[in-house]
């Protein structure tokens with residue numbers, strides 16, 4: 137039997153520049169927050185690639201995710217890095233905390249796992265409740281016009297991790313009508329001359345349009361402070377880049 141895809145998340149994403157992204161995230165937090173944020177809530181924290189670094193830099197981090205496996209990896213990683221992060225197993229579409237946070241983050245397309253506007257609205261409402269007045273919400277997601285311009289293609293990625301070799305194959309179907317991609321990920325480990333499938337996942341994600349998010353953010357009590365095509369916010373959203381980033385402020 138194949139192991140769940142989440143068990144291999146840190147291997148598959150081992151080439152992601154969490155350190156560089158977190159530096160840019162810290163700069164954005166400092167630049168766009170009206171006060172110095174200390175308490176940060178991370179939605180869909182997963183294995184805490186960014187959060188472990190943030191915790192090491194003195195931020196108090198709470199992470200919420202609905203995957204036990206991802207939170208298990210995150211907890212091991214926090215222990216190894218000697219940092220404290222508190223975790224909540226839960227759904228970002230329906231959560232509440234007793235205290236208020238200075239900032240909420242949601243990194244790496246977590247909001248694309250939410251497939252409909254009503255659920256995204258519920259999420260934004262929960263974020264608003266969890267934030268202090270004027271607190272900021274920094275998140276990213278896939279940008280529809282860029283997906284339609286550069287459609288997902290079949291891709292093979294070779295991964296070398298701690299002396300082991302893996303291959304990830306990805307093939308996607310585009311559902312333009314519903315603004316969704318349906319992707320099959322298959323991961324193989326190369327052992328000697330053999331290629332053995334170790335995991336696979338079918339993953340549907342929703343890509344979003346700026347106007348949808350603008351409407352929902354305003355409706356749920358946020359103002360958009362900054363948008364960008366990456367976490368350094370140097371360039372604005374563009375149809376040439378699949379990612380769009382937002383800084384929104386609770387008003």
Ligand SMILES: C[S@@+](CC[C@H](N)C(=O)[O-])C[C@H]1O[C@@H](n2cnc3c(N)ncnc32)[C@H](O)[C@@H]1O
Nearest residue numbers: 180181182201202203206227228243244246249
């Ligand atoms: C692509 S991963 C990103 C993980 C992490 N933020 C990172 O940068 O590596 C998406 C994460 O969001 C979580 N997630 C998706 N939808 C969720 C929901 N409705 N409630 C809680 N967690 C959710 C998944 O379990 C997964 O850990």
